[in-house]
């Protein structure tokens with residue numbers, strides 16, 4: 001059974017979907033803690049599922065490095081096998097990535113390497129593409145530039161708003177993330193081999 005720490009910054013709908021999957025009999029992972037860099041609405045999902053949570057507010061620290069070190073310490077308390085960034089909108093300092101990778105993965109609402117960054121859905125719409133996608137990657141020192149573990153295309157429909165397109169991408173992200181976790185648990189993905 002893989003021990004997951006999930007990090008969020010916002011509403012946590014993908015976190016909630018993962019918590020639901022983890023409750024299904026036979027799912028080979030469970031969320032041992034949920035962490036955030038700010039007061040995130042998604043903590044309510046952790047509470048509802050009886051999962052402990054921790055907050056390491058970015059704004060309480062003088063430097064990104066100091067915040068990252070505190071975050072790393074808070075994560076390590078839970079001895080996770082895998083850390084999942086799920087709507088976590090903050091870049092880790094390099095030394096935190098080095099400490100956790102390759103057991104540090106991120107979901108992204110675009111077909112990477114297309115449209116990396118904080119506004120993957122908005123950027124795809126602005127570019128006028130007819131399809132975008134969802135990806136799950138290993139985190140490296142760049143922005144959404146790490147090895148791709150899974151990705152899938154999602155069509156952009158005429159008249160799509162950012163919210164409508166994002167709502168269509170998220171179920172794909174959730175399925176890809178759960179599939180990656182199952183493949184990891186079953187030894188069908190070797191994270192060490194990706195880095």
Ligand code: GAR
Nearest residue numbers: 010011012013014087107108109117
């Ligand atoms: C998800 O689409 C996730 O991939 C994205 O934020 C959303 C969080 O939604 N993350 C990024 O864009 C990171 N670059 P949620 O809070 O409803 O789960």
